[in-house]
Amino acid sequence: MPLKRATGAASGTPAPAAETVSAVASRVYLAVALDVPLPGLFDYSHDRPVPPGVRVRVMFGRRAMVGMVWAVRDAPGVAAERVRPIEAVLDDVPPMPADWLRLAEFAAHYYHRPLGEVLLPVLPPSLRRPGAYTGARSAGGPVCRADRRPGTSRAARKRKGGADAGAVDAAAGENAAACPAPDPARDGEGPVLTAAQACALEGLQDLLAAGSGVALLHGVTGSGKTELYLRLARRVRAAGRQVLLLVPEINLTPQLEHSVRARLGDRLAVIHSRLSEGDRLRAWLRASRGQADILLGTRLALFTPLPRLGLIVVDEEHDASYKQQDGLRYSARDLAVWRGHDLKIPVVLGSATPSLETWRHAQEGGYRLLSLPERAQAQPLPEIRLVDTRRARLEQGFTPQLLDALEARLAQGGQSLVFINRRGYAPVLRCASCAWVSQCRRCTAHMVLHRPGGRHVLQCHHCGDAMPVPRACPECGDPDIQPMGRGTQRVEEFLAERFPGARVLRIDADATRLKGSAEALFARAHAGEADILVGTQMVSKGHDFARLGLVGVLNADAMLFSQDFRAPERLFAQLMQVAGRAGRRQGGAEVMVQTDYPDQAVYQALLRHDYQRFAAHCLEERRDLGLPPFSSQALLTAQADRVRDALDFLEAARARARALPEAAGVRVHDPVPLRIVRVARVERAQLLFESDGRGALHRLLRALLPGLDELARGVVQHWGIEIDPQEI
Ligand SMILES: Nc1ncnc2c1ncn2[C@@H]1O[C@H](COP(=O)(O)OP(=O)(O)OP(=O)(O)O)[C@@H](O)[C@H]1O
Numbered sequence: 085m086p087l088k089r090a091t092g093a094a095s096g097t098p099a100p101a102a103e104t105v106s107a108v109a110s111r112v113y114l115a116v117a118l119d120v121p122l123p124g125l126f127d128y129s130h131d132r133p134v135p136p137g138v139r140v141r142v143m144f145g146r147r148a149m150v151g152m153v154w155a156v157r158d159a160p161g162v163a164a165e166r167v168r169p170i171e172a173v174l175d176d177v178p179p180m181p182a183d184w185l186r187l188a189e190f191a192a193h194y195y196h197r198p199l200g201e202v203l204l205p206v207l208p209p210s211l212r213r214p215g216a217y218t219g220a221r222s223a224g225g226p227v228c229r230a231d232r233r234p235g236t237s238r239a240a241r242k243r244k245g246g247a248d249a250g251a252v253d254a255a256a257g258e259n260a261a262a263c264p265a266p267d268p269a270r271d272g273e274g275p276v277l278t279a280a281q282a283c284a285l286e287g288l289q290d291l292l293a294a295g296s297g298v299a300l301l302h303g304v305t306g307s308g309k310t311e312l313y314l315r316l317a318r319r320v321r322a323a324g325r326q327v328l329l330l331v332p333e334i335n336l337t338p339q340l341e342h343s344v345r346a347r348l349g350d351r352l353a354v355i356h357s358r359l360s361e362g363d364r365l366r367a368w369l370r371a372s373r374g375q376a377d378i379l380l381g382t383r384l385a386l387f388t389p390l391p392r393l394g395l396i397v398v399d400e401e402h403d404a405s406y407k408q409q410d411g412l413r414y415s416a417r418d419l420a421v422w423r424g425h426d427l428k429i430p431v432v433l434g435s436a437t438p439s440l441e442t443w444r445h446a447q448e449g450g451y452r453l454l455s456l457p458e459r460a461q462a463q464p465l466p467e468i469r470l471v472d473t474r475r476a477r478l479e480q481g482f483t484p485q486l487l488d489a490l491e492a493r494l495a496q497g498g499q500s501l502v503f504i505n506r507r508g509y510a511p512v513l514r515c516a517s518c519a520w521v522s523q524c525r526r527c528t529a530h531m532v533l534h535r536p537g538g539r540h541v542l543q544c545h546h547c548g549d550a551m552p553v554p555r556a557c558p559e560c561g562d563p564d565i566q567p568m569g570r571g572t573q574r575v576e577e578f579l580a581e582r583f584p585g586a587r588v589l590r591i592d593a594d595a596t597r598l599k600g601s602a603e604a605l606f607a608r609a610h611a612g613e614a615d616i617l618v619g620t621q622m623v624s625k626g627h628d629f630a631r632l633g634l635v636g637v638l639n640a641d642a643m644l645f646s647q648d649f650r651a652p653e654r655l656f657a658q659l660m661q662v663a664g665r666a667g668r669r670q671g672g673a674e675v676m677v678q679t680d681y682p683d684q685a686v687y688q689a690l691l692r693h694d695y696q697r698f699a700a701h702c703l704e705e706r707r708d709l710g711l712p713p714f715s716s717q718a719l720l721t722a723q724a725d726r727v728r729d730a731l732d733f734l735e736a737a738r739a740r741a742r743a744l745p746e747a748a749g750v751r752v753h754d755p756v757p758l759r760i761v762r763v764a765r766v767e768r769a770q771l772l773f774e775s776d777g778r779g780a781l782h783r784l785l786r787a788l789l790p791g792l793d794e795l796a797r798g799v800v801q802h803w804g805i806e807i808d809p810q811e812i
C-alpha cells in the first residue's frame with residue numbers, strides 16, 4: 085500500500101475543471117469506486133442517476149479511468165463545486181448484479197481493502213481500460229467485437245437456427261426455460277459408479293435437494309471425484325442452473341474441459357489468466373449472460389457474475405494456488421464458500437488431502453463429509469517405499485534403487501515420473517577454492533544456474549535478474565567454478581545420458597513459459613510419448629496419466645525443516661498427490677521417496693497413505709499451540725530501503741495496537757525480517773497478529789489500520805495487510 089492515502093473523508097476527488105462548476109445545481113451525485121490505492125469512494129456528478137454496478141469513465145487527476153458506480157448520494161462528501169462530472173456511462177454491459185456486488189463488498193471488507201481494489205481488477209481487462217469503450221454498443225468496442233466473433237454473429241446464429249442476440253441476452257435473466265434441455269443422448273454416458281461413488285453421490289444429491297450447505301468430498305487419488313462433479317453438474321444444469329467449477333492450476337483446465345465437453349456438451353466457458361483478452365472477455369460475457377451452463381476456471385473465475393448459479397465445486401481445495409499472492413490477497417476457496425452461503429446454493433470441496441481448515445469443519449459437522457476410500461478402477465494405491473539416502477552411494481542425487489527401478493520400468497515399456505520441486509539446472513554456482521557463491525546483487529538469494537538450449541545463464545528466481553556465467557571465479561580468478569545441487573534441467577540431462585534410449589520429457593515453469601507449450605507437453609505426456617517425465621509440482625496434481633507406474637521423489641527433505649508451521653501439511657499433501665499419479669490404470673505401481681529422515685512422522689504417515697491419522701496428529705499439535713484453524717491470523721508487512729526501518733515501523737504499529745482497547749484477546753507477536761529479507765533491493769519484515777476468535781482480530785485491525793499511513797510516512801515504502809496468510 086503506498087503512502088499517499090487520503091485520510092478521513094471518503095472523498096478524495098481532485099480539483100474540478102472550471103466549466104463543471106456552474107452545472108452543479110441540477111446534478112446527481114455518484115459514489116464511484118476506483119482502482120487506486122486510496123480508501124473510500126470518490127464523488128462525481130451526472131445529470132441523472134446511474135444504478136450501482138455500472139462502469140463509468142471519469143477523470144482522476146489528469147488520468148482517465150474506468151470506475152464503478154457504488155451508490156447514488158443525496159449530497160457529495162466534499163464541497164459541491166469541487167465535484168467533477170463523469171465523462172461517460174459505459175453501457176456496453178448491463179449493471180453488475182446485486183449478488184456480485186455483495187461478494188465484492190464482502191471481499192473488500194474481510195480483506196481490509198478499498199472497494200475499488202476489488203471491483204475493478206477482477207473484471208476482464210478490456211472492461212477496465214478507459215480507451216476501449218467506443219460509445220454505444222453498436223458503435224463497436226471490445227464487447228461488440230466479442231459478440232461479432234465469426235460463427236457467433238447474429239447472422240450466423242440465425243443460420244444455425246439459434247436465437248438472435250436479443251433472445252440470447254434474455255436468457256441471461258433468471259429465465260430457466262430459455263436454456264435448452266440437456267441432450268438426452270449424452271445422459272447415459274459415463275461409467276457405472278462404484279459403491280462408494282454411488283453413496284457419495286446420494287449425499288451430494290441430498291445437499292442439492294436441501295438447496296445449500298458445504299460438502300467435503302474426501303476421495304483418495306484416482307477415486308473418481310471428477311466423475312461425481314460431472315454427474316452433479318448435469319443435474320444442476322437440468323434444473324436450469326449454472327455450475328462454477330474451480331481448479332487450482334491452469335494446466336488442469338484442458339483435461340477437465342475435455343471431460344466436460346464430452347459429457348455435457350458445449351455450453352461451457354473457460355476462464356484463466358493465460359487467455360487472450362478477447363477470449364477472456366468472450367468467456368466472461370457468455371457466463372455472465374447465462375449463455376454458458378458451466379464455467380470452468382482458476383481462482384479469478386470466482387468473480388464472474390453468474391445469473392443462474394446453482395452449484396460451486398472447488399477441486400483440490402487444499403491447493404495453495406487458490407490464494408492470490410498480490411494485490412487483494414484473497415482465498416478463492418474461502419470466497420466460494422461465502423458466495424455459496426450468500427446465494428443459498430451448495431458448495432462441494434474436493435480433495436485427497438483436504439486442508440486442515442476444511443478437515444476440521446468436516447470433523448465438527450459444519451461441512452458434510454463424504455468419502456471415497458478406494459480407487460475407482462479397483463487399482464490399489466501404489467506401494468510407497470522410503471529409500472534411505474544416508475549411507476547410499478548417490479549418482480547425481482539418485483540412489484541405485486531408484487535407478488534400477490527406472491531401468492526396470494523402461495524395460496517393461498512403462499512410464500515413470502521423477503519429481504523434484506526445484507527448477508533450473510543447479511540452485512547455486514560455487515568456487516572450489518574460495519567458496520564464492522553466485523549471489524543475487526539485489527536479493528538475499530542465490531542466483532540459479534539455468535541452461536536454456538545449452539547456453540548457461542544465472543537467474544534470480546526472486547527479482548528476475550539474469551547475468552552470464554562468469555568464466556572464472558569473480559573473487560579469486562579460479563576457473564574451477566561448479567554447479568552445486570540439482571534442479572529439473574540437470575536431472576533431465578543426467579537421465580538422458582544414463583538411459584540413452586529413453587524419451588525424457590521435462591515439464592516445469594521454464595518449459596511451459598510460451599503460450600500453448602504446457603498444453604502440448606501435457607498432451608505428449610498423456611499420449612505416452614515420454615518414458616520418463618521430470619517435473620515440479622506442476623505435474624504432481626490432478627493429472628490422470630494412464631501409463632505411469634513409477635514415481636521417484638528427489639529432495640523431499642528440503643521442506644522438512646521449514647519455519648512455516650504449515651510445511652508438514654504441505655509436504656504430506658504434495659507427496660500424496662504426486663504418489664497418486666502412479667498406477668491409476670494398472671496395478672504394480674510404486675513410489676520411491678529418497679530421504680535422510682525416514683522416521684519423520686510425515687513420511688511414516690505417507691507409507692500408510694494415512695491422511696486421517698496425519699491430519700488428527702497435526703490438528704492436535706495446532707490446538708496445543710493455538711495455531712490455525714484454532715486461531716485466526718493476519719500479517720502486517722512492511723517494505724523499506726533498510727530492514728531496520730521496516731522493523732521500526734512494525735514496532736511502532738505493534739505499540740499502537742497494544743494500546744488500543746480492541747487489542748484484548750489478540751496476540752501481537754514481535755516484528756521479524758522475512759526469511760528472504762531483500763528482494764530487488766527492497767527489505768521486508770512482518771508482524772503477526774493472532775486471535776482465537778476471528779471477530780476480535782478484525783475489530784483490532786479496523787481500529788488500527790486507518791492510522792498506519794501516518795506512522796509509515798517517511799519510514800517505509802509500502803505496508804500491507806494479509807488476512808489468513810498461508811505462508812509465515
Ligand atoms: N465408476 C468408475 N468406473 C470406472 N472408472 C472410473 C469410475 N469413476 C472414475 N473412473 C476413472 O478413474 C480415473 C480416476 O478418476 P478421477 O481422475 O476422477 O480421480 P480423482 O478422484 O479426481 O483423482 P485425483 O485426486 O488424483 O485428481 C479416471 O480415469 C476416471 O475416468
Ligand SMILES: [Zn+2]
Nearest residue numbers: 524527544547
Ligand atoms: Zn534477485
